[in-house]
Amino acid sequence: MKSDLRTRHGGKILADALAGHGVRAAFGVPGESFLPVLDGLHDLKERLKFVVCRQEGGASYMADAWAKLTGEPGVLFVTRGPGATNGSVGVHTAFQDSSPMLVFVGQVGNDFVEREAFQEIDYRRMYGPLTKWVAQIDRAERIPEYVSHAFHVATSGRPGPVLLALPEDMLFAEAAVADAPRYRTPRAAPSSSDMQELERLLAAAKNPLVLVGGGGWTRRAIDLLRAWAEKTGVPVGASFRCQDFFDNRHACYAGDVGIGLNPKLAQRVKDADLLLVIGARLGEMTTSAYTLLDVPVPKQKLVHVHAGAEELGRVYQATLPIVSNYEEFVLALSALSLKSSWKENARRIHEDYLEWNRPIAMPGALHYGEVIAWLSANLPEDAVVTNGAGNFASWLHRHFQYKTWRTQLAPTSGSMGYSVPAAVAAKIAEPRRTVVALAGDGDFLMNGQEFATAVQYGAAVLVLVVNNGMYGTIRMHQEREFPARVSGTELKNPDFAAYARAFGGHGETVERTADFAPAFQRAQASGKPAIIELRIDPEAITPSATLSGLRAAALKKA
Ligand SMILES: Cc1ncc(C[n+]2csc(CCOP(=O)(O)OP(=O)(O)O)c2C)c(N)n1
Ligand SMILES: [Mg+2]
Numbered sequence: 001m002k003s004d005l006r007t008r009h010g011g012k013i014l015a016d017a018l019a020g021h022g023v024r025a026a027f028g029v030p031g032e033s034f035l036p037v038l039d040g041l042h043d044l045k046e047r048l049k050f051v052v053c054r055q056e057g058g059a060s061y062m063a064d065a066w067a068k069l070t071g072e073p074g075v076l077f078v079t080r081g082p083g084a085t086n087g088s089v090g091v092h093t094a095f096q097d098s099s100p101m102l103v104f105v106g107q108v109g110n111d112f113v114e115r116e117a118f119q120e121i122d123y124r125r126m127y128g129p130l131t132k133w134v135a136q137i138d139r140a141e142r143i144p145e146y147v148s149h150a151f152h153v154a155t156s157g158r159p160g161p162v163l164l165a166l167p168e169d170m171l172f173a174e175a176a177v178a179d180a181p182r183y184r185t186p187r188a189a190p191s192s193s194d195m196q197e198l199e200r201l202l203a204a205a206k207n208p209l210v211l212v213g214g215g216g217w218t219r220r221a222i223d224l225l226r227a228w229a230e231k232t233g234v235p236v237g238a239s240f241r242c243q244d245f246f247d248n249r250h251a252c253y254a255g256d257v258g259i260g261l262n263p264k265l266a267q268r269v270k271d272a273d274l275l276l277v278i279g280a281r282l283g284e285m286t287t288s289a290y291t292l293l294d295v296p297v298p299k300q301k302l303v304h305v306h307a308g309a310e311e312l313g314r315v316y317q318a319t320l321p322i323v324s325n326y327e328e329f330v331l332a333l334s335a336l337s338l339k340s341s342w343k344e345n346a347r348r349i350h351e352d353y354l355e356w357n358r359p360i361a362m363p364g365a366l367h368y369g370e371v372i373a374w375l376s377a378n379l380p381e382d383a384v385v386t387n388g389a390g391n392f393a394s395w396l397h398r399h400f401q402y403k404t405w406r407t408q409l410a411p412t413s414g415s416m417g418y419s420v421p422a423a424v425a426a427k428i429a430e431p432r433r434t435v436v437a438l439a440g441d442g443d444f445l446m447n448g449q450e451f452a453t454a455v456q457y458g459a460a461v462l463v464l465v466v467n468n469g470m471y472g473t474i475r476m477h478q479e480r481e482f483p484a485r486v487s488g489t490e491l492k493n494p495d496f497a498a499y500a501r502a503f504g505g506h507g508e509t510v511e512r513t514a515d516f517a518p519a520f521q522r523a524q525a526s527g528k529p530a531i532i533e534l535r536i537d538p539e540a541i542t543p544s545a546t547l548s549g550l551r552a553a554a555l556k557k558a
Pocket of ligand 1: 389390391392393414415416417439440441442443444466468470471472473474
């Protein structure tokens with residue numbers, strides 16, 4: 001055993017620990033507070049890529065997107081106070097999205113701690129509500145233990161972010177320690193009595209609906225679910241921004257139960273006699289602000305399957321709560337003997353979905369709905385599409401068909417600025433896949449600086465900036481609540497194509513529908529990261545409403 005002991009400084013022990021747990025990439029902005037870690041990473045360049053970003057917000061979103069796409073924990077390094085505060089947006093996103101993430105943050109040395117020294121923050125208090133666990137490593141010899149603990153907490157149950165603070169003196173200190181072996185996430189399976197009860201409930205159900213979503217899924221679980229749905233004909237809906245969990249072209253696909261929900265699907269959820277919810281938390285966005293299901297006891301029989309026991313009974317009392325990981329659960333589900341009796345129901349629901357999916361006429365020369373339909377028809381099936389928050393995303397959610405798992409990277413936290421960094425991380429993780437980012441004009445400039453990271457790493461992402469000259473979502477709400485009193489929602493924008501060129505990328509500006517496909521193809525052919533600005537008519541405020549229409553309706557009501 002003694003031969004395993006290696007004397008190294010804390011930064012090197014930490015870097016070696018990450019590599020030992022299989023980390024292939026870390027995202028961050030450097031700080032003088034964690035120089036020994038950067039030194040430790042120097043020796044690991046071939047195994048572990050440190051992606052240098054331009055702002056910690058972008059870096060933290062990249063770590064979240066990496067986790068979503070690869071299933072491996074995203075790793076983020078930020079410096080003390082300012083880095084820690086900038087980085088919080090992606091940590092919050094990882095928390096709401098149940099993405100495993102390890103956040104390492106610089107901290108004042110133990111010689112100065114608690115004096116409010118330079119950039120000092122109490123991370124336990126600041127990050128407590130945003131993470132599953134916050135701790136500080138005070139002794140270099142305990143790094144392997146803390147890092148191992150962090151991986152286990154981040155990946156087990158409901159996955160999420162954890163944060164470890166790194167006092168500067170600890171990172172410089174030398175210690176003789178052995179590396180820990182790779183973490184192994186504990187997995188839960190449903191009991192046989194759970195499955196017997198479920199079999200009885202399903203056998204008695206006339207119009208059941210399955211709802212899938214959340215973090216911690218595996219490709220095998222997704223494939224097994226599809227096979228089970230095919231066998232039984234049960235309709236399957238997706239929770240908010242989890243639309244890639246089930247092939248949208250499949251006859252059993254019911255649509256997404258999120259923002260801008262198809263009223264017909266809302267009714268189906270309300271009318272279902274059994275809801276089998278796998279992995280989704282049943283949060284505000286998925287329940288139409290807790291109206292689709294009554295709180296705390298839904299009218300529908302509810303079977304709620306979640307890997308985190310704390311999520312069961314949190315809002316809704318389930319008829320049958322099941323603590324299980326999803327692969328294990330779907331495997332057990334596949335073994336139940338059930339007759340295929342719901343196919344006709346699924347077909348009707350899928351027809352409603354297809355009707356909803358078709359673009360509707362909108363004002364202006366550039367029909368953004370048609371652009372999305374073109375992308376849906378022409379992108380490779382495994383293309384990754386990322387988006388942030390804004391009304392522009394509702395066209396994507398409604399008119400794009402996700403075909404395979406992990407082609408949608410989007411924040412269920414509803415956070416703006418996600419799409420560019422998420423796309424960069426996706427392209428770095430899987431360079432052969434086409435990666436398209438969708439951003440609003442407001443959304444884009446929240447993390448547009450990471451376009452520089454795309455150029456630096458040769459990550460040829462294709463960014464579509466939907467320019468309507470305003471924070472459209474807020475303007476929409478403003479016109480509804482305070483019609484004709486525009487306040488704080490207008491934007492004067494740069495030339496986005498010129499912005500792309502200034503960074504060394506490719507830029508295009510599109511003003512008419514017919515010009516989109518050639519512009520997109522030129523952008524692809526350039527082989528460079530590209531920005532395509534889509535100048536849409538500000539009248540087109542949602543896929544089905546106009547700004548003046550909203551205003552007139554609100555004025556009439558007032
Ligand atoms: C980080 C963050 N800040 C503010 C908001 C509130 N917000 C939600 S949508 C939105 C406007 C988005 O504007 P834009 O990206 O231009 O998209 P549009 O709605 O115009 O299509 C704002 C400000 C948010 N969700 N996230
Ligand atoms: Mg806008």
